[in-house]
Amino acid sequence: DVKVTQSSRYLVKRTGEKVFLECVQDMDHENMFWYRQDPGLGLRLIYFSYDVKMKEKGDIPEGYSVSREKKERFSLILESASTNQTSMYLCASRQEMKWNEQYFGPGTRLTVT
Amino acid sequence: DQQVKQNSPSLSVQEGRISILNCDYTNSMFDYFLWYKKYPAEGPTFLISISSIKDKNEDGRFTVFLNKSAKHLSLHIVPSQPGDSAVYFCAGVTQGGSEKLVFGKGTKLTVNP
Numbered sequence: 583d584v585k586v587t588q589s590s591r592y593l594v595k596r597t598g599e600k601v602f603l604e605c606v607q608d609m610d611h612e613n614m615f616w617y618r619q620d621p622g623l624g625l626r627l628i629y630f631s632y633d634v635k636m637k638e639k640g641d642i643p644e645g646y647s648v649s650r651e652k653k654e655r656f657s658l659i660l661e662s663a664s665t666n667q668t669s670m671y672l673c674a675s676r677q678e679m680k681w682n683e684q685y686f687g688p689g690t691r692l693t694v695t
Numbered sequence: 696d697q698q699v700k701q702n703s704p705s706l707s708v709q710e711g712r713i714s715i716l717n718c719d720y721t722n723s724m725f726d727y728f729l730w731y732k733k734y735p736a737e738g739p740t741f742l743i744s745i746s747s748i749k750d751k752n753e754d755g756r757f758t759v760f761l762n763k764s765a766k767h768l769s770l771h772i773v774p775s776q777p778g779d780s781a782v783y784f785c786a787g788v789t790q791g792g793s794e795k796l797v798f799g800k801g802t803k804l805t806v807n808p
Binding site for chain 1 (some may be wrong): 701704727729736737738739740741743784788790792794795796798799800801
């Protein structure tokens, strides 16, 4: 049974805090992704990684950074959280070019107050 | 620029009837399309896909139709069931190009008993 896990389901942080969102997959996938989902805006790609220590900006990378030190783990970092980063954050992983096998984690609902 | 458009934010149908969810795309380089289904507080799950070499793909109650000349695809659910109530995302990708799936904003389907 494939698995993408995210460190927290719900998180509340204060403006200006540094926030770490962790994602782990157990499928030995090369590609990992971070999205945010907002009402009326759908799924927007923040960053993705196609290999250890490799990363590429998505559509909305501003205010975020990522880290991939090990193949199974992909971290999203909010350097200084702001209220407009309140959102549902979804991690996903996929084998290269296996388009119909992209698996998502359950999501982290982040609230920044 | 929105490359994948789902112009109906919501759709409501009666149980047993057909649900038709629509999706338009502008990127003519897309050659593979997917539909994902998302329940609240869960990550999206893959539902069905179609390659641009086909115009129809069927899986049980779910059928996806592709009209390349109109850059339009649709997902048909027959018969609709209350458990189908979810947000449906359409996505496109260029095989051999970027590893990124481009998602639409989603359509919330409600199937009434």
